[in-house]
Amino acid sequence: MKLIDGKVVAENLKAKIKVQVDELINNDIHPHLAAILVGDDGASQTYVTAKEKACAEVGILSTLYKFNDDITEEELLNTIEFINNDPEVHGMIVQLPLPAHISVDKVMAAISPEKDVDGFHAVNVGRMALGLPSYLPATPNGVIELLKYYKIETEGKHCVVLGRSSIVGLPVSIMMGQKKYPGNATVTLCHSKTKNLKEITLLADILIVAIGHPEFLKADMVKAGAVVIDVGIHRIPDAHKKSGFRLVGDVAFLEVSEKCSYITPVPGGVGPMTIVSLLTNTLKSAKSEVF
C-alpha cells in the first residue's frame, strides 16, 4: 500500500503556480483574489485565513471583505457587484455559511462567472461537463491532481464514486469519465438510494468516497489492490487525544489501507489539495484562460 501524500502534491503544485504568478507579475498582471466573510464563525474564519495564507505563499494578492452578520442582502449583493466590476480582481469567493436572512442562491448567482473561482456557477458547471475550459470545483480537481501526480492509470478502470453532491460527487464522477487523463474511466455514481452497495464497491478499481459518514467504507467493501480516495473529514471523540477528538475520513483507514494499492490519509490527503485548486483557478482567470 502506498500513501497518497496530499501535502507533498500541494506543495509541488504551489511551486509551479508561483513560477507562473511571477511571470504574470513581470508582465504587470498581478493575480488577485477577493474573499467575502460574513459574521464571526470560527471555522469560516480559519478557512479564509488559510486561503489568504496560501495566496501569499504563491504571490497572489488577496483582499478580505469582512462584514458583521447584520449586513443586509442588498449590501452584500452591492459588494459582489463592486468586485465583479473591479478590473484588478480576478477571482472572488464568498465563504459559506451565510446568515439565515441572506439567500445563498441569490448571492452565488450574483458572482460573475468570469470571477467564480470556486466553480459553483451553472456556467462553470456546464462548461466543465462539456469539457470546455472552466474553473474546476476545488475538491474534484484536487482528486484529479492527486491521481495525476501519482501517475495512477484511470483509462478503462472502473471508478465508483460514493456520494452525489453537486460540489464533489457529481462533478468528480463526470470528470473521471471524460476523454482525457485522468479520466476515460467507466464511472458508477452511488448514493443514499443505491441498493447492494457492497456488490458495486467491490467492482471498483478506483473508489472515491464522499458520502459524509465517518469511517463508512470498510475493508470488506474494497477489492484487493484498489485505489481509495477519501474526501470525508470528521471530528470524532477520542479520550486518548489531548484535544478530546481525532480526525477521520469516510474510509475506515486502518483496515482498508491493508487491502488497497493507494490510499489518501485524513488529514493530509485530499484536504490540502482544495486550496490549491482555488489558486489554480485564480491564476487561470488572471491569464484569461477560461473566458
Place this chain on the structure above:
Amino acid sequence: MKLIDGKVVAENLKAKIKVQVDELINNDIHPHLAAILVGDDGASQTYVTAKEKACAEVGILSTLYKFNDDITEEELLNTIEFINNDPEVHGMIVQLPLPAHISVDKVMAAISPEKDVDGFHAVNVGRMALGLPSYLPATPNGVIELLKYYKIETEGKHCVVLGRSSIVGLPVSIMMGQKKYPGNATVTLCHSKTKNLKEITLLADILIVAIGHPEFLKADMVKAGAVVIDVGIHRIPDAHKKSGFRLVGDVAFLEVSEKCSYITPVPGGVGPMTIVSLLTNTLKSAKSEVF
C-alpha cells in the same frame, strides 16, 4: 415484454402542451419558436419541417429563417442577435450541420441561454446538472418522459448508460442519478474505453443505449427482465425492402426483446419524443419557467 410506444407517449404529451399553449394565448402570450436553416441538406430540411409541423399541431408559432450556404458567419451571428432581441420569440434552434466556413461553437455560444430551447448552452447544461430549472436536452428528456409514462421504477435500480456524448449519454446519466423520479438510480456510464462491457451491462436493471453502432447490444449482454431504451437510429441495406434499407437502433431488437421487460422499438421509440422536448422547452420559455 412490453413495447414502449413513443408515438403514443408523444401524442399524449402534445395534447397536454396544447392545453397550456391555449391558456397562454388566452393571456395574450403566443409561444413562438424560431428555426434557422442554412443550405439545402435534405435531412436538415426534413428535420426542420417536422419541427415546424409539431409546433403547428400544438399551436406554437414558428418562423423559419432560411439561408443559402454562402451566408457569412457574421450575417448568421447578426440574425441570431436579432432573434435574441425579438421579444416575441421564446425559443431558437439552429439546425446542424452548418457549412464548414461557419464556427458551430461561435454560433451556439451566440444563442441567448434564455432562448436555447435545445438545451445545448453551458448555462443550461450546468443548471440541469445542478437540478435547477433548465431547458432539458431533447433526447435525454425524451427518455425520462418514456420511463415516467410507463411508470417504470427507477429508484435504487442500476441504470447503465452506453455512450458519453454531451447531448445524450452524459446528460441522461446525470438525470437518472438525480434525487427525483425518474431518477435516484445508481448510474454507470460506459463508453469506448470501457473494459468488460458485458459484465457491466449484465448488472443493469435499466439500459440506455446511445453508442452509435447498429444492433450493438445483443441478448447475451442483457439481464432477464431489464428495461432497454434504444437511442440509436441507423439505415442498413436490406434487399427485401422496396427502399433498399431498413431502420435499426443500437439494440439487436429481435433477440433482446425476448429477454427484457420493456423495450423501445426503432423507429417509434425515443425518436418521436425528441421533438416533444423542443415544444416543452419553448412552452417553458414562454411561461418564464427557467430564467
